[in-house]
Amino acid sequence: MSISPGVPSSSQSPLSSPPPVSPPTTTLPLRTIPGSYGLPLLGPISDRLDYFWFQGPETFLKKRIEKHRSTVFRTNIPPTFPFFSNVNPNVVAVLDTKSFAHLFDMELVDKRDVLVGDFMPSVKFTGDLRVCAYLDTSEPQHSKLKSFAMDILKQSSKTWVSEVVTNLDTMWDDIESTITKSGSASYLVPLQKFIFKFLVKCLVGADPSSSQEIAESGYIMLDRWLALQLLPTVYIGALQPLVEIFLHSWAYPFFLVSGDYNKIYEFVEKEGKEVLQRGETEFGLSRKESIHNLLFVLGFNAFGGFSVFLPSLVSTIVSDTTGLQAKLRKEAREKGGPTLSFDSIKEMPLIQSVVYETLRLNPPVPIQYGRARKDFQLSSHDSVYDIKKGELLCGYQKLVMKDPKIFDEPESFKPERFMNEKGSELLNYLYWSNGPQTGSPTVSNKQCAAKDYVVLTAALFVAYVFRRYDSITGDSSSITAVEKAK
Numbered sequence: 357m358s359i360s361p362g363v364p365s366s367s368q369s370p371l372s373s374p375p376p377v378s379p380p381t382t383t384l385p386l387r388t389i390p391g392s393y394g395l396p397l398l399g400p401i402s403d404r405l406d407y408f409w410f411q412g413p414e415t416f417l418k419k420r421i422e423k424h425r426s427t428v429f430r431t432n433i434p435p436t437f438p439f440f441s442n443v444n445p446n447v448v449a450v451l452d453t454k455s456f457a458h459l460f461d462m463e464l465v466d467k468r469d470v471l472v473g474d475f476m477p478s479v480k481f482t483g484d485l486r487v488c489a490y491l492d493t494s495e496p497q498h499s500k501l502k503s504f505a506m507d508i509l510k511q512s513s514k515t516w517v518s519e520v521v522t523n524l525d526t527m528w529d530d531i532e533s534t535i536t537k538s539g540s541a542s543y544l545v546p547l548q549k550f551i552f553k554f555l556v557k558c559l560v561g562a563d564p565s566s567s568q569e570i571a572e573s574g575y576i577m578l579d580r581w582l583a584l585q586l587l588p589t590v591y592i593g594a595l596q597p598l599v600e601i602f603l604h605s606w607a608y609p610f611f612l613v614s615g616d617y618n619k620i621y622e623f624v625e626k627e628g629k630e631v632l633q634r635g636e637t638e639f640g641l642s643r644k645e646s647i648h649n650l651l652f653v654l655g656f657n658a659f660g661g662f663s664v665f666l667p668s669l670v671s672t673i674v675s676d677t678t679g680l681q682a683k684l685r686k687e688a689r690e691k692g693g694p695t696l697s698f699d700s701i702k703e704m705p706l707i708q709s710v711v712y713e714t715l716r717l718n719p720p721v722p723i724q725y726g727r728a729r730k731d732f733q734l735s736s737h738d739s740v741y742d743i744k745k746g747e748l749l750c751g752y753q754k755l756v757m758k759d760p761k762i763f764d765e766p767e768s769f770k771p772e773r774f775m776n777e778k779g780s781e782l783l784n785y786l787y788w789s790n791g792p793q794t795g796s797p798t799v800s801n802k803q804c805a806a807k808d809y810v811v812l813t814a815a816l817f818v819a820y821v822f823r824r825y826d827s828i829t830g831d832s833s834s835i836t837a838v839e840k841a842k
């Protein structure tokens with residue numbers, strides 16, 4: 357296998373120019389940012405209820421675009437009152453591709469502690485440390501920790517494909533035997549087990565089965581740890597008003613999952629010696645910093661990201677009724693040589709395009725934030741707005757990725773959208789990784805360190821499925837039938 361970590365996978369994209377953050381042009385009118393934060397306490401709580409309960413995030417933001425006739429406006433984004441008194445929910449929403457792209461300009465925005473907004477989960481969840489994802493590029497530690505993360509990926513590239521394939525064999529064997537026994541198989545738990553196992557092998561360099569407890573329950577421990585950090589910010593869409601009362605009203609304390617966290621910490625400390633050694637000798641990190649950051653990359657960035665992304669990819673493919681599977685099957689079998697590798701994936705443009713289109717319509721990390729470093733002028737497609745130093749910009753990917761000025765029929769799933777020259781150009785506007793798909797993660801930006809690995813892994817997953825099966829049927833949680841390759 358060969359892979360060039362950090363080199364954009366978009367070898368089929370001729371465009372390597374930076375994304376479309378353009379200085380305000382004089383032709384665009386200067387407009388006051390519409391919208392308001394409402395009355396103290398009442399405004400934030402009313403917005404919170406609309407956002408989480410009565411409308412849901414997408415409708416909440418869409419309605420305000422219509423009301424203000426602007427993709428840039430002021431609003432509140434929860435968590436808010438009553439028990440988040442130290443959190444300021446006031447944001448400037450940036451909801452088109454042009455205004456959103458300001459979030460990638462590190463001269464304009466500060467990313468310190470804004471991973472999930474003005475609310476930040478307690479640092480107790482990360483060993484009393486601010487890990488890489490919460491650091492701004494101006495903090496020297498960011499550079500060390502991002503280099504460490506990129507080095508972990510580079511080292512793991514030697515075994516990445518074989519680990520993915522081996523663990524896919526196990527996962528699909530299990531799913532098949534469940535279908536034989538029960539007529540259908542839920543894929544959510546098998547997917548999480550697969551994700552956990554291959555990531556521990558690749559990122560920590562350890563076999564989860566060296567600890568029975570980690571092998572059996574490691575993925576559940578990470579789920580609980582993730583849930584407690586993110587609950588105040590996550591839309592659940594059911595069981596109201598219970599969700600509002602019990603899940604969105606306060607932050608849950610770390611001690612509820614400290615037992616789980618400590619077990620994974622000890623596992624990483626014992627089994628991940630080689631990676632941790634590199635953290636210390638090559639990146640000047642303390643042992644504690646190396647372990648907590650490795651654990652965060654493994655559990656939050658990687659396991660969390662794939663656990664949201666892969667179910668949406670599987671669901672998209674298994675529920676397709678348009679004949680897409682036949683095309684994917686043809687490409688997976690005719691292209692890429694006898695053994696799957698990251699290079700073989702690069703010969704499969706349709707599979708890559710399906711992965712990109714899934715990321716466009718279901719961006720796994722739905723919101724990005726950035727705080728204005730200074731006063732500046734922000735452009736949308738049709739206006740320019742004055743932003744004041746300290747204001748928090750908030751971009752909701754799901755709407756931005758349906759920008760009708762960029763994407764034809766933006767609501768439709770078009771499997772071939774990112775193919776050919778026109779499709780390659782659109783990669784400049786695919787932002788799931790907190791940067792354009794044509795960009796590269798570096799220590800000077802906040803783009804996902806694994807941008808290329810994520811796309812290639814997902815494409816590998818699809819190619820594997822269509823080398824193994826002629827067809828596969830199911831819905832958003834289960835597989836109901838598989839037809840083995842003849």
Ligand code: HEM
Pocket residue numbers: 467471488489490491502505509653657658659660661662665720721723724725788789790801802803804805806807809810
């Ligand atoms: C489907 C899977 C993934 C998704 C959707 C995803 C998405 C993202 C996003 C959106 C960000 C930027 C967050 C922000 O600052 O607002 C990010 C950052 C990051 N991701 Fe990923 N990611 C995924 C997998 C991974 C994996 C496998 C790694 C393993 C190394 C990784 C490592 C990182 C790191 C270290 C950062 C922080 C970058 C920085 O501070 O400069 N991610 N990711």
